[in-house]
Amino acid sequence: MAFDRQSAISVPLFGSQIDDDGPDGMQPSRIEQALVDFIMEFHINNVFVYRDQIRENVLVKQFYCDIDVAHLISYNEELAHRLQNEPADIIPLFESALRICTQRIVFPSDRKMLRELPQHQLLLHSGASELSIRDLAATSVSHLVRIPGIIISATVLASKATALHIQCRNCKDELDYPISGGVAGVTLPRTCRAGQKKPDGLGKAEDNAPCPMDPYVVVHEKSQFIDQQILKLQEAPDHVPVGELPRSIVVSADRYLANRVVPGSRCTVMGVYSIYSQKASKQAQKSAVAIRNPYLRAVGITADVDHSMKGNATFSEAEEQEFLELSRRPDLYEVFASCIAPSIYGNKDIKKAIACLLMGGSKKILPDGMKLRGDINVLLLGDPGTAKSQLLKFVEKAAPIAIYTSGKGSSAAGLTASVQREHTTREFYLEGGAMVLADGGVVCIDEFDKMRDEDRVAIHEAMEQQTISIAKAGITTILNARTSVLAAANPIFGRYDDLKTPGENIDFQTTILSRFDMIFIVRDEHERGRDEKMAKHVMNIHMGGRGAEDQVQAEIPVDKMKRYISYCKQKCAPRLSPEAAEKLSSHFVSIRRQVHAAELSANARSSIPITVRQLEAIIRITESLAKLSLSPIANEAHVDEAIRLFLASTMDAVSQGEGQGSKELNDEMMKVEEELRRRLPIGWNTSLATLKREFVDGKGYSEQALNRALIVMQRRETIQFRRGGAQVHRSGA
Numbered sequence: 057m058a059f060d061r062q063s064a065i066s067v068p069l070f071g072s073q074i075d076d077d078g079p080d081g082m083q084p085s086r087i088e089q090a091l092v093d094f095i096m097e098f099h100i101n102n103v104f105v106y107r108d109q110i111r112e113n114v115l116v117k118q119f120y121c122d123i124d125v126a127h128l129i130s131y132n133e134e135l136a137h138r139l140q141n142e143p144a145d146i147i148p149l150f151e152s153a154l155r156i157c158t159q160r161i162v163f164p165s166d167r168k169m170l171r172e173l174p175q176h177q178l179l180l181h182s183g184a185s186e187l188s189i190r191d192l193a194a195t196s197v198s199h200l201v202r203i204p205g206i207i208i209s210a211t212v213l214a215s216k217a218t219a220l221h222i223q224c225r226n227c228k229d230e231l232d233y234p235i236s237g238g239v240a241g242v243t244l245p246r247t248c249r250a251g252q253k254k255p256d257g258l259g260k261a262e263d264n265a266p267c268p269m270d271p272y273v274v275v276h277e278k279s280q281f282i283d284q285q286i287l288k289l290q291e292a293p294d295h296v297p298v299g300e301l302p303r304s305i306v307v308s309a310d311r312y313l314a315n316r317v318v319p320g321s322r323c324t325v326m327g328v329y330s331i332y333s334q335k336a337s338k339q340a341q342k343s344a345v346a347i348r349n350p351y352l353r354a355v356g357i358t359a360d361v362d363h364s365m366k367g368n369a370t371f372s373e374a375e376e377q378e379f380l381e382l383s384r385r386p387d388l389y390e391v392f393a394s395c396i397a398p399s400i401y402g403n404k405d406i407k408k409a410i411a412c413l414l415m416g417g418s419k420k421i422l423p424d425g426m427k428l429r430g431d432i433n434v435l436l437l438g439d440p441g442t443a444k445s446q447l448l449k450f451v452e453k454a455a456p457i458a459i460y461t462s463g464k465g466s467s468a469a470g471l472t473a474s475v476q477r478e479h480t481t482r483e484f485y486l487e488g489g490a491m492v493l494a495d496g497g498v499v500c501i502d503e504f505d506k507m508r509d510e511d512r513v514a515i516h517e518a519m520e521q522q523t524i525s526i527a528k529a530g531i532t533t534i535l536n537a538r539t540s541v542l543a544a545a546n547p548i549f550g551r552y553d554d555l556k557t558p559g560e561n562i563d564f565q566t567t568i569l570s571r572f573d574m575i576f577i578v579r580d581e582h583e584r585g586r587d588e589k590m591a592k593h594v595m596n597i598h599m600g601g602r603g604a605e606d607q608v609q610a611e612i613p614v615d616k617m618k619r620y621i622s623y624c625k626q627k628c629a630p631r632l633s634p635e636a637a638e639k640l641s642s643h644f645v646s647i648r649r650q651v652h653a654a655e656l657s658a659n660a661r662s663s664i665p666i667t668v669r670q671l672e673a674i675i676r677i678t679e680s681l682a683k684l685s686l687s688p689i690a691n692e693a694h695v696d697e698a699i700r701l702f703l704a705s706t707m708d709a710v711s712q713g714e715g716q717g718s719k720e721l722n723d724e725m726m727k728v729e730e731e732l733r734r735r736l737p738i739g740w741n742t743s744l745a746t747l748k749r750e751f752v753d754g755k756g757y758s759e760q761a762l763n764r765a766l767i768v769m770q771r772r773e774t775i776q777f778r779r780g781g782a783q784v785h786r787s788g789a
Contacts, residue, residue: 084149087135091153094131095121096160107161110154114162119174120312121154122356125182143200143328147355150178175218177311180326180356189291189303192350196329203352204324205289207317208304209476209487213283216310217242221278224248226267230275244272285314289325289352293459293493306351316357319473319488319535321495326356371623379623382612383686389697392684395612397450400443401593402586405704409434409574410447412701413498413540414455414621415683417676418629429522431540432676433571435504437562437709438578439551444544448500451542454614456622457497459490463507463545466490468514471499473535475528484529491518491537504545505563512568515541519571520669543572552579553771562664570665573673574705630682632675636695640678643699644671651710664710673706674698728757728765736775736786743783 095106110121129136139146154176186204187196220233222244229250235242248267290304307325309316317323331348371379382388393408412432419430436444452460461471472489491499504512518524518537525534547553547561562569569575612620632640651666677698682690728751735750736742747766751757766784769775776785 084145087138087146088149088153088156090132090135091150092156094128094135095153095157098127098131107157110158111161114158118312119158120177120179122179122181123150125180125184140200142198143355144198147178147328151176154178177313178355179312181358182326182356186324188295189289189305192305192329197331197350199329200326200355201329201352202324202326203289203305204295204322205291205304206293206322206488206493207287207319208290208493209288209319209485210317211286211485212483213285213314215281216284217279217281219280220244221275222272223275224250224267224271225273226271231272233272244270244274246270248272282311283314284308284310287317287325287354289323292322294457306349307354308351309354309357313354313357317359319486319492321359323357323359325352325354326358327352327354371619375619376623379620380686382620383624383684388685389681391611392617395617396454397443397447399597400446400450401590403443403447403578405701406436406447406576406578409576409701409705410451410542411684412677412680413542414451415624415680416540417679417683418631419538427522428672429520429538430676430679431522431538432573432673432680433519433541434543434705435569435572435575436542436544436578437547437552437575439580440546442578442580444578445502448502448542448544451498452500454617454621455498456618456625457494458500459494459497460500460502461490463501463503463505463511466501466507466511468511471501471511472514472518472524472537473526475526475531484531486526486531486533486535488535489524491515491539492524492535494539495536496538498540498542501541501543504543505547512564516567516571519568541572552577566665570667570669572706573670573676574701575664575709576705577709624683624686628683628686628688630679630688630690632678632690632695633692636678636690636692639692639695640671640674640699644674647707654710664706666706666710670702670706674702677701724757724761725764725768728761729769731755732765732769733774736784738786738788741778741783741785744777744781747784 095110096104098104098106105127106121106123113120125136125139128139135146139150155173158173158176180200182202184202187201189203189205192201192203217235220235220242221230222233223230227248227250229248231245231249233244246269248271250267285308287307287309288304289307291302293302296302307327329350330353331350333348385391389408389411393404393411396407396410413434416432417430420428422428436447438444448460452458470489471491473492474487474489475484476487477484501507518539519541522536522538523534524537526532545564548563549561552561647666647670674695678690678694681694681697682688687694731751732747735747748759748762751762752759766775770777774786774788776787777783778785
């Protein structure tokens with residue numbers, strides 16, 4: 057393919073075509089002249105865009121020019137059309153035109169400079185419609201396409217030859233051999249060129265000795281090379297249809313496009329959709345002679361620089377006006393929270409916490425370079441059947457960038473990053489995991505308690521420092537993972553046991569619990585009035601009507617909510633007012649004092665720690681509440697609501713264990729339970745008064761310990777109370 061030929065191309069190379077007009081009646085020399093005119097003459101408001109760009113680039117020894125396709129369309133529509141449909145022919149002419157322009161702009165007096173100028177590179181960018189990887193068809197081959205996605209792997213830089221200097225090992229004849237083919241290998245001539253030129257025996261006798269087959273060897277010192285990097289571009293998770301695997305395509309980036317992006321970065325690649333023949337076994341080659349693999353020859357990579365507005369960088373004026381009006385609504389906070397999973401009944405505080413998580417606080421970079429995260433992490437811990445997974449699924453739809461994963465099906469490498477091996481070069485390269493791909497968004501982890509401990513430890517760093525450090529197979533690097541984590545988990549016993557402390561119910565280390573800004577214990581309470589409302593709500597939904605709380609859904613649809621979240625993240629980064637800061641600090645001191653007093657009375661450390669991280673958590677919640685209404689300053693009203701949310705979540709979880717008695721009482725209760733099992737064989741009955749007389753008066757146990765032991769055994773269906781609670785029947789093991 058002509059486009060893949062990387063040698064310095066000038067017009068004489070197309071000598072066979074110069075006399076003949078092209079299919080559109082336009083000669084290559086005329087096309088080149090038209091491109092030179094475009095670069096030299098195109099201007100916006102009397103500013104010559106590309107002249108200035110070339111001058112600036114060449115002065116810093118950067119020989120490339122970034123062209124906007126829209127400018128070319130407005131200047132000459134036919135040229136732009138040919139560039140779109142025949143990039144292999146037009147791009148070499150464009151790069152040759154860039155050299156001519158550089159010589160005219162930077163070295164106008166030196167006519168010989170053109171020969172010494174290095175080959176220029178054409179970079180293209182466009183605002184045209186994008187094409188999905190799964191929409192690429194055979195009709196797109198050799199056309200210019202624009203594809204969005206996520207870079208999932210990038211190889212190290214390799215040197216690709218553009219012109220090989222080869223020499224015959226027999227007659228020492230030298231030849232410059234131009235390379236064609238972007239990804240595939242190269243085949244050297246089988247016979248010596250010089251041997252074919254001397255058939256008449258005019259030279260010496262030894263010259264007439266024919267050169268052997270395959271005589272050429274490569275002289276690397278005189279060959280020309282450029283940098284090349286192979287990238288793997290994968291569909292963004294939000295563009296993959298349900299039940300489908302994400303598709304990927306190989307991207308070949310060279311010269312100034314190499315080392316532009318790292319794994320995990322979302323970008324749009326503009327390039328020529330090309331094909332190459334992959335090396336395969338003899339048997340495979342025989343069965344598929346004409347089958348070629350597709351790849352993308354990049355001519356432009358546009359990375360999304362600002363992670364807060366990935367994919368949603370632009371907003372129309374009407375949309376901005378609509379969002380500003382929405383932000384001024386006095387009831388916006390309540391409406392926004394009720395629009396989160398409207399088909400799920402209740403859970404008001406959890407929905408408000410999720411609204412804060414979607415907004416996030418303000419990221420801060422301190423003068424010494426330390427970064428403080430702005431993302432909020434939330435843990436939902438509780439009974440089965442409380443719609444935790446449904447909330448996670450809704451967040452996956454509502455967040456601009458989100459990845460949903462289940463704890464049981466996720467490994468440490470799948471969440472963070474893995475080291476893979478390239479099939480052809482056998483070199484190691486990095487492949488980003490879920491937290492790297494969700495950079496700037498939310499990771500929803502269901503069944504968080506089913507994860508292995510070593511896998512859970514892998515996300516400690518990602519949750520606080522927001523980076524992932526890798527040191528594997530000689531690769532030592534740090535990847536960005538600026539994500540919020542929304543996790544759902546069940547307690548140890550499947551259901552939350554009231555008679556046990558949070559430490560006994562929650563099977564997590566304090567190291568991971570302290571990284572969650574809000575921890576909700578979701579209880580399945582048995583209450584007649586609430587059960588009736590919930591039953592009515594569920595029946596309405598199943599009968600196709602609207603649920604009891606579904607009427608607000610029409611106010612802020614999911615798509616509008618997603619755009620509004622992107623807009624708030626992009627435009628607003630609130631800071632605390634001095635009064636709010638003072639209120640927060642005094643409240644934190646009182647919380648610490650309260651927890652310390654509870655620890656002393658229970659004679660045990662709290663399983664959910666209250667540290668400085670929790671103070672930062674309340675600050676982040678305050679900032680996210682201000683961001684929801686596009687307020688640049690977080691005031692005392694925001695602080696009050698943040699403190700209320702924190703007390704309703706984490707502090708409520710901490711205080712769940714209070715009143716459950718000290719460790720001594722629990723130990724005593726377990727002893728009473730053991731003796732009761734021995735005292736009462738299965739199927740026996742005895743009166744409650746007899747048990748109290750035996751255990752309290754006879755053996756010296758406290759009545760509180762006996763009552764708690766009986767309640768625990770009743771909940772486990774080991775015993776039953778009969779005759780209004782006066783008689784105890786041992787029913788099971």
